Amino acid sequence: MDLTFTKQEEAFRDEVRAFFAAELPKEIRDKLEMGRHISKDDMVRWQKILYRKGWGAPNWPTKFGGTGWNVVQQHIFEEERAEACAPPQNVFGLKMLAPVMQNFGNAAQQEYFLPRILSGEHWWCQGYSEPGSGSDLASLRTSAVRQGDHYVVNGQKTWNTMGQYADWIFALVRTSTEGRQQQGISFLLIDMKSPGVSVRPIIMLDGGHEINDVFFDNVKVPVQNLIGEENKGWTYAKFLLSHERSGNAGIGACKHALKKLKEIAAAQLANGKPLIEDSRFRDRIAQVEMELMALEITNLRVLSGYAKDQKAQSLGPEVSMLKIKGSEIIQTLAELKMHALGHDALPYVREALDIKWAGNPLLNTHYGSYAPPLSGQYFNQRKTTIYAGSTEVQKNIISQMILGL
Amino acid sequence: MEFDYTEEQLALQDTLQRFISRDYDFDKRKAILKSDLGFSADAWKQYAELGLLSLPFPEDFGGLGGSAVDVMLVMEQFGSGLLMEPYLSSVVVSGGLLRDAASKELKQKLLPEIAAGSAKASLACYEAAGRYDLSYVACTATQKGGTWQLSGQKSVVLDGPSSDFFLVTARNSGKTGDAVGVSLFLVPRDAKGLTILGYPTQIGARAADLKLENVAVGADALIGPAGAALPIVQRAIDRGIAALCAEAVGVMNALNKATLEYLKTRKQFGVAIGTFQALKHRMADMLIAAEQSRSMAVIAAVNADSDDAAERQRAIAAAKAYIGQAGRLVGQQAVQLHGGMGVVDEHVVSHYFKRLTMIDLTFGDADYHLGRFSDMLRPAS
Numbered sequence: 001m002d003l004t005f006t007k008q009e010e011a012f013r014d015e016v017r018a019f020f021a022a023e024l025p026k027e028i029r030d031k032l033e034m035g036r037h038i039s040k041d042d043m044v045r046w047q048k049i050l051y052r053k054g055w056g057a058p059n060w061p062t063k064f065g066g067t068g069w070n071v072v073q074q075h076i077f078e079e080e081r082a083e084a085c086a087p088p089q090n091v092f093g094l095k096m097l098a099p100v101m102q103n104f105g106n107a108a109q110q111e112y113f114l115p116r117i118l119s120g121e122h123w124w125c126q127g128y129s130e131p132g133s134g135s136d137l138a139s140l141r142t143s144a145v146r147q148g149d150h151y152v153v154n155g156q157k158t159w160n161t162m163g164q165y166a167d168w169i170f171a172l173v174r175t176s177t178e179g180r181q182q183q184g185i186s187f188l189l190i191d192m193k194s195p196g197v198s199v200r201p202i203i204m205l206d207g208g209h210e211i212n213d214v215f216f217d218n219v220k221v222p223v224q225n226l227i228g229e230e231n232k233g234w235t236y237a238k239f240l241l242s243h244e245r246s247g248n249a250g251i252g253a254c255k256h257a258l259k260k261l262k263e264i265a266a267a268q269l270a271n272g273k274p275l276i277e278d279s280r281f282r283d284r285i286a287q288v289e290m291e292l293m294a295l296e297i298t299n300l301r302v303l304s305g306y307a308k309d310q311k312a313q314s315l316g317p318e319v320s321m322l323k324i325k326g327s328e329i330i331q332t333l334a335e336l337k338m339h340a341l342g343h344d345a346l347p348y349v350r351e352a353l354d355i356k357w358a359g360n361p362l363l364n365t366h367y368g369s370y371a372p373p374l375s376g377q378y379f380n381q382r383k384t385t386i387y388a389g390s391t392e393v394q395k396n397i398i399s400q401m402i403l404g405l
Numbered sequence: 406m407e408f409d410y411t412e413e414q415l416a417l418q419d420t421l422q423r424f425i426s427r428d429y430d431f432d433k434r435k436a437i438l439k440s441d442l443g444f445s446a447d448a449w450k451q452y453a454e455l456g457l458l459s460l461p462f463p464e465d466f467g468g469l470g471g472s473a474v475d476v477m478l479v480m481e482q483f484g485s486g487l488l489m490e491p492y493l494s495s496v497v498v499s500g501g502l503l504r505d506a507a508s509k510e511l512k513q514k515l516l517p518e519i520a521a522g523s524a525k526a527s528l529a530c531y532e533a534a535g536r537y538d539l540s541y542v543a544c545t546a547t548q549k550g551g552t553w554q555l556s557g558q559k560s561v562v563l564d565g566p567s568s569d570f571f572l573v574t575a576r577n578s579g580k581t582g583d584a585v586g587v588s589l590f591l592v593p594r595d596a597k598g599l600t601i602l603g604y605p606t607q608i609g610a611r612a613a614d615l616k617l618e619n620v621a622v623g624a625d626a627l628i629g630p631a632g633a634a635l636p637i638v639q640r641a642i643d644r645g646i647a648a649l650c651a652e653a654v655g656v657m658n659a660l661n662k663a664t665l666e667y668l669k670t671r672k673q674f675g676v677a678i679g680t681f682q683a684l685k686h687r688m689a690d691m692l693i694a695a696e697q698s699r700s701m702a703v704i705a706a707v708n709a710d711s712d713d714a715a716e717r718q719r720a721i722a723a724a725k726a727y728i729g730q731a732g733r734l735v736g737q738q739a740v741q742l743h744g745g746m747g748v749v750d751e752h753v754v755s756h757y758f759k760r761l762t763m764i765d766l767t768f769g770d771a772d773y774h775l776g777r778f779s780d781m782l783r784p785a786s
Contacts, residue, residue, distance in 0.1 A: 286779035297700035399685035
């Protein structure tokens with residue numbers, strides 16, 4: 001039993017930290033540090049910087065141009081990323097599609113698409129959920145009908161994250177209505193510039209545009225864009241979900257948010273005294289810090305178990321525990337950050353989330369430099385217990401896969 | 406980063422598990438509880454033979470030089486087997502305290518006796534009006550020539566009725582609640598002026614209040630420096646808390662196993678009740694609570710031996726608070742999911758539940774330790 005990182009792991013952490021300190025552009029860092037919006041350009045620029053360093057894909061094996069890092073190294077990298085206020089990478093290409101393509105795609109697909117994900121040239125988005133198919137994903141109805149050397153796709157995808165920026169979408173489509181509903185699903189790669197693809201923004205409760213509806217109206221997709229075999233898409237989809245959930249403990253992001261919360265609680269005054277001296281509020285910080293201490297070790301226990309297991313292809317159903325806890329903690333932190341502001345959190349001027357916002361004398365008394373409209377984060381983070389399999393879906397997975405109920 | 410036990414540790418775990426299934430099943434344990442001692446003298450002898458009682462002591466004093474992680478492993482088994490013997494009070498807390506702070510002569514005399522099981526010790530550090538506060542010491546120590554005279558009262562001394570000697574905190578200067586001015590004394594159970602008022606606890610193990618009326622002890626009974634005992638006592642309690650956290654994990658895992666089994670076998674409306682989603686999700690919550698508690702118990706164990714008092718206390722407080730809360734969730738829900746079977750004495754579930762309840766209330770409950778952790782909150786760095 002030993003909770004310390006090895007010398008090599010500590011050296012690795014130092015190397016990552018030094019790189020971020022030297023290479024992360026200040027203007028991008030400032031946006032994340034101050035909770036302001038980042039743009040697609042910021043994210044792509046950062047991906048290209050990582051790519052030049054050879055760190056474009058922390059989770060890929062070296063044969064595809066990845067770093068070949070083990071799960072502990074990936075964890076350290078992610079912790080340092082959050083601490084350094086570097087943007088997250090686009091998970092849709094790197095962490096969702098790529099593992100599927102590397103395991104089930106053909107050589108031509110791998111050779112064409114993987115380098116473009118790595119370099120940041122292609123921006124990917126995900127086409128999974130549909131208006132009638134959320135938690136019950138396998139009931140999806142978007143159809144793909146084979147006509148000669150292409151499929152014709154019709155239907156609607158929803159909750160599509162950052163599709164407004166995307167060059168490509170990977171989509172689950174129905175290629176058969178026979179047998180169990182899971183048996184008629186295929187996994188298609190679709191060029192977003194194809195005629196018949198349209199994107200409609202969905203504005204979220206914080207006023208932000210990060211999700212969309214995507215419509216397919218007789219969209220022609222070449223058959224070579226099918227991953228693996230027709231009607232085997234459900235297998236690939238489930239494989240993808242297990243990879244998607246692997247980073248969902250979000251330890252690095254939680255730690256950074258906790259630090260921010262303490263800064264805010266120390267700077268905010270209540271009755272003229274720092275809020276953090278109010279034990280009723282401080283106890284709530286202590287409670288969530290405690291939860292995070294436990295999750296950090298649980299996360300490392302799961303990762304190290306996986307690293308030791310030679311046969312494991314992906315993390316097991318234990319990641320559902322990490323996802324449940326991690327999403328609850330990040331939500332609590334967002335809630336406390338907002339509550340730390342008290343009624344100063346009431347004014348909500350969305351433009352203040354733009355780094356270029358000039359501010360105005362009235363609102364500046366409510367928004368310290370450390371506190372943009374924090375209620376936006378609170379509202380936005382409600383998504384975390386819903387996306388990537390809601391908390392209730394995760395509990396179903398735990399009861400079925402771990403408990404055998 | 407290593408989270409697995411070593412092969413040597415696993416062998417010890419295996420030995421303990423075999424002992425429990427052979428000598429400590431539910432019926433045997435019931436008989437043990439009914440005995441005068443409230444624990445098994447025979448089991449205690451076996452622990453000595455297995456080396457459990459010498460586990461945490463240095464090799465110079467006949468011990469095995471084990472770490473807090475070794476103790477964690479043992480305490481997990483104490484939890485899953487609901488073992489009643491005074492391992493926590495005598496070996497982990499008192500033995501650990503003597504190891505840290507007693508003179509070489511005293512260690513040479515007492516540690517081998519504790520390790521052999523021939524003597525048992527218990528820490529008497531709480532008082533009626535002090536709740537969980539170790540500095541609340543109204544009990545007085547007055548130096549008269551070559552002796553100390555102790556007068557006052559001590560509350561809920563674990564395993565007090567069977568202890569051969571007590572480690573008693575008493576104040577030689579300052580006022581009640583001061584951090585300095587507290588000293589620690591070794592008091593044999595047959596000391597003149599000492600009254601031991603024993604009683605059973607929730608689960609049946611015994612505890613006692615002590616009344617000290619001009620109890621005279623020699624200068625050699627003073628453990629550690631006069632007036633500066635609190636850090637030593639705090640450290641012993643921290644070690645005890647780490648052990649309790651491990652025991653709680655053992656209890657939680659046993660409760661979850663029993664509850665899961667019940668969900669799979671108990672039928673209502675023609676189906677196993679484990680097919681109901683409300684119960685599945687509850688069970689998933691209990692599993693998560695137990696896994697998170699294990700992580701906290703690991704944090705407590707690896708910090709328990711640390712010389713960095715601030716870091717150690719911070720980790721220990723967080724672990725105890727977390728496990729107190731998680732223990733309530735697992736215990737209460739295990740009873741709930743067992744329905745009527747959960748509230749009868751004849752079923753092991755109620756005994757596990759009571760043990761978790763006791764663990765929360767021992768050495769400071771969840772609220773108390775959350776408050777300590779909150780007061781020690783690290784600033785943003």
